[in-house]
Amino acid sequence: MADTYRMLSHKLLWHPDVLAKWRRGEPFFPVHLDIGATSRCNYRCVHCFYDYLGHRRRDLDREVLLRLMRDIAEHGVRSIFFASQGEPLLNPATPEAIVTADRHGVDVAMSSNGSLFTPEVAREILPHLQWVRISVLARSEEAYCALHGASSRAWRAVFDNLAAMSETVRRQGLGTVLGVQTCLLQENGDEIVPLVRHIKELGFHYITLRPISQLPTNGYRLEDDLLRRFQEQLQEAESLAGEGFDVVVRWNLHGGGKKEYDACLGLPFIAFVNADGGVYTCGCRLDEEPFCYGNLYDEPFPALWMSEKRKQLTERAASQPDFARCDLFCRHHAINQFLWEYAQEPPHVNFI
Numbered sequence: 001m002a003d004t005y006r007m008l009s010h011k012l013l014w015h016p017d018v019l020a021k022w023r024r025g026e027p028f029f030p031v032h033l034d035i036g037a038t039s040r041c042n043y044r045c046v047h048c049f050y051d052y053l054g055h056r057r058r059d060l061d062r063e064v065l066l067r068l069m070r071d072i073a074e075h076g077v078r079s080i081f082f083a084s085q086g087e088p089l090l091n092p093a094t095p096e097a098i099v100t101a102d103r104h105g106v107d108v109a110m111s112s113n114g115s116l117f118t119p120e121v122a123r124e125i126l127p128h129l130q131w132v133r134i135s136v137l138a139r140s141e142e143a144y145c146a147l148h149g150a151s152s153r154a155w156r157a158v159f160d161n162l163a164a165m166s167e168t169v170r171r172q173g174l175g176t177v178l179g180v181q182t183c184l185l186q187e188n189g190d191e192i193v194p195l196v197r198h199i200k201e202l203g204f205h206y207i208t209l210r211p212i213s214q215l216p217t218n219g220y221r222l223e224d225d226l227l228r229r230f231q232e233q234l235q236e237a238e239s240l241a242g243e244g245f246d247v248v249v250r251w252n253l254h255g256g257g258k259k260e261y262d263a264c265l266g267l268p269f270i271a272f273v274n275a276d277g278g279v280y281t282c283g284c285r286l287d288e289e290p291f292c293y294g295n296l297y298d299e300p301f302p303a304l305w306m307s308e309k310r311k312q313l314t315e316r317a318a319s320q321p322d323f324a325r326c327d328l329f330c331r332h333h334a335i336n337q338f339l340w341e342y343a344q345e346p347p348h349v350n351f352i
């Protein structure tokens, strides 16, 4: 199976300068930020990771968002991902923030449910995005509407929008990579093959099929034996890869497992900006004050990140992780695994 975009592991190895600073204990800005421009969502997906927080009405102010874009560019943050608690395009400032960050040299990506990704929006922001990932749980109208908590109108709009995105990329000769993410649920196993076939026909670059992220506080519970139950469908889906289209089944995320590290060492490399302006350690601790480094409404990101409070919180959260409250395959998981091994330096390292 081709994994062109390296979704099955991590890319920290391509940042040796930052790794070297980490090894020497020197301060550095994170390589990446996840940004929740809003916590509102026009969908109510059955599996939503953030359902336990509700989708309260909180948008990052335009001025705060644009200042953040300029500040992170100036201080060497290399990439940002608009995602998190809500649908990013519900915040009217998101497109301008994307364009601003890109023009200042930051790599930008976003995830979306696709319902608001109209052809006009596509023409405006696709030239400024490295990649886009649309969450789609089913091809059929009935299953789509039931699983996403969406209307028939939204179902039609999403597939029309996906076609327009693909057309925009093709016509403008953009390098933007278009992907779909589908979470495997007990309700959508039979939707997989028709969906994968359709996404390929639309000219997207890939589809990834993965288990859902879950916290103990999430309302939805996944049944256990989905891989076995839908193995045939997943293998048929994989067989549709080719002609510039990847099908990435994230087998490595399925089926139990545990965190094989004792410390969450990846925290300094990735941080989360929430729709309330809070900057948090990770996506599993949003809205939790003890895991909030500070707030962008009170101080700009560079001062917040270099503060003693942020440093101490990172060290405390890293050394005393409460894995019982963590998503097993959280955003930091792959770099945590790598950094844990890297930190256990064996004798005679020069004998490579």
Ligand code: SF4
Residues within 6 Å of the ligand: 041, 042, 043, 044, 045, 047, 048, 049, 050, 084, 085, 086, 087, 112, 113, 135
């Ligand atoms: S589109 Fe995303 S944020 Fe909105 S309900 Fe669905 S999973 Fe949650």
Ligand code: SF4
Residues within 6 Å of the ligand: 264, 281, 282, 283, 284, 285, 321, 322, 323, 325, 326, 327, 330, 331, 332, 333, 336
């Ligand atoms: S291991 Fe736990 S604390 Fe660390 S980033 Fe993942 S979810 Fe957060």
